[in-house]
Amino acid sequence: MKKISVVLICFLSFLVLSCHRAEPELDSWSVFTYEEYQGRLYASHFKDRVYIVLCGNFAGIEASLKLNHACTQEQFEIFKEKLVEAGCESRGEAEKPDVEGYPDLSQYLTFVFSSDELHDLWTQFGLEE
Numbered sequence: 001m002k003k004i005s006v007v008l009i010c011f012l013s014f015l016v017l018s019c020h021r022a023e024p025e026l027d028s029w030s031v032f033t034y035e036e037y038q039g040r041l042y043a044s045h046f047k048d049r050v051y052i053v054l055c056g057n058f059a060g061i062e063a064s065l066k067l068n069h070a071c072t073q074e075q076f077e078i079f080k081e082k083l084v085e086a087g088c089e090s091r092g093e094a095e096k097p098d099v100e101g102y103p104d105l106s107q108y109l110t111f112v113f114s115s116d117e118l119h120d121l122w123t124q125f126g127l128e129e
Contacts, residue, residue, distance in 0.1 A: 064102035
């Protein structure tokens with residue numbers, strides 16, 4: 001009976017891990033530069049979500065951060081306008097983000113931003129109220 005339990009647990013674990021979805025392949029990204037962080041911001045809209053990749057120098061650390069948030073097409077257009085208002089410069093479109101030389105430190109985002117700070121950020125860019 002123990003053998004069956006172990007096999008069942010292994011099988012269920014495999015199912016859970018195999019059902020994890022990878023990030024979607026997005027067709028095009030809007031590119032913005034942000035001088036304050038000596039970096040670039042990539043944004044793409046897909047199935048009512050905005051996907052963001054931010055590459056830059058954060059307190060002397062070269063890194064990339066990946067974020068996503070619920071977002072309608074209308075909100076995405078407002079989001080891009082607010083980026084320009086905040087000092088970003090639009091650089092057109094790219095096929096995919098260029099993150100070479102910028103290690104992905106997204107997993108540490110919660111150490112840098114509290115949930116209140118993230119909420120304030122999303123509110124500033126029109127994605128939350």
